[in-house]
Amino acid sequence: MPKLKADLDLHKLEIFYWVAELKSFSQAAELLSLRQPTVSAHVQELEKAVDGKLLYRIPGKVSLTPLGLMVAARAKDLIAFKRETVAAVEQFHGTLSGELWVGGSNIPGEYLLPLKLGAFTKKYPAVKPILRISDSAGIVEDVLDGKVELGIVGFKGNDARLCFEKIWDDGREALLRTDMGR
Numbered sequence: 605m606p607k608l609k610a611d612l613d614l615h616k617l618e619i620f621y622w623v624a625e626l627k628s629f630s631q632a633a634e635l636l637s638l639r640q641p642t643v644s645a646h647v648q649e650l651e652k653a654v655d656g657k658l659l660y661r662i663p664g665k666v667s668l669t670p671l672g673l674m675v676a677a678r679a680k681d682l683i684a685f686k687r688e689t690v691a692a693v694e695q696f697h698g699t700l701s702g703e704l705w706v707g708g709s710n711i712p713g714e715y716l717l718p719l720k721l722g723a724f725t726k727k728y729p730a731v732k733p734i735l736r737i738s739d740s741a742g743i744v745e746d747v748l749d750g751k752v753e754l755g756i757v758g759f760k761g762n763d764a765r766l767c768f769e770k771i772w773d774d775g776r777e778a779l780l781r782t783d784m785g786r
Contacts (some may be wrong), residue, residue, distance in 0.1 A: 607656065607730055607761065609652055609653055609654075609655050611623055611653070612650070612653055613649075613650070614682060614686065615646070615654075616646045616647070616650040617650065617675070617679040617682060617683075617740045618636075618679065618786065619632065619636060619638070619643055619646045619650075619680075620646070620647050620650050620676070620679060620680075621676055621679040621680055621683060622635055622636060623643060623647055623666060623686060624658075624666075624668055624676040625676070625751070627665070627666045627667065629643050629644055629647075629666065630691075635734070635736065639666055640662070642695065645718060645749070650675075652670065655671070656669070656671045657669050657671065657717070658672035658676075659670055659672050659709060667752060672772075673703070680750075684750050687702075687703070687705075687753075690702045690703075697719070699730070700728050700730065700731055701728075701730030702730075702731060702732070703731070703733075703734055703752050703753070704724075704731050704733045704734070704753060705731050705733075705734050705736065705751065705752040705754075706733055706734065706735050706736070706752055706753070706754050706755070706756070707722065707735075707736045707737075707742075707743040707751070707752035707754070707755040708735060708736070708737050708743065708755070708756045708757075709737075709738065709739060709740040709743050709755075709756065709757045709758055710729060710737065710738075711744075711758065712756040712757070713736075713737030713738075713756070714737060715726060715736060716733070716756070716758060716772075717735055720735040721735060736751065736752055739757060740757040740758060743755040743756070743757050743773055744757065744763070744766070745765075746778075747766060748765060748766070749764075766776060777782065
């Protein structure tokens with residue numbers, strides 16, 4: 605049975621996951637506030653560790669190899685576990701810190717949330733908000749898939765797996781998965 609050539613690093617797995625999810629090194633770099641060469645280097649190091657190619661690289665396009673599909677699925681689970689563990693430890697200690705992944709549909713994501721998240725960061729400097737912008741349907745999917753913890757969209761949905769709450773008078777709605785509480 606082949607062994608790994610190096611320990612798997614959770615940070616590298618998370619970087620690889622976002623490259624796989626976004627199908628773009630540059631978009632993953634932007635999302636993670638890293639430089640694109642740094643993202644490429646981490647993915648290459650991960651490929652060495654697993655002794656195989658994770659991605660097919662074509663100029664302007666990235667797709668997953670069979671090994672990449674398997675590693676990306678497990679990386680997604682590890683990232684979710686990391687978030688849950690950090691949240692549990694912080695709750696235990698009564699502190700508010702870590703990352704807050706927020707999804708915003710186009711108008712809130714571009715115009716409203718940056719200001720709101722800036723004010724939030726001033727109040728809670730130990731929390732790093734990470735904003736993901738997509739259309740409303742994409743944000744709903746991101747919340748359901750656990751890619752973001754909170755979504756802001758311009759409509760009230762009726763999906764029983766989600767909790768929608770009106771947050772502004774213009775009809776904007778915040779949504780959470782129902783299994784995350786209110």
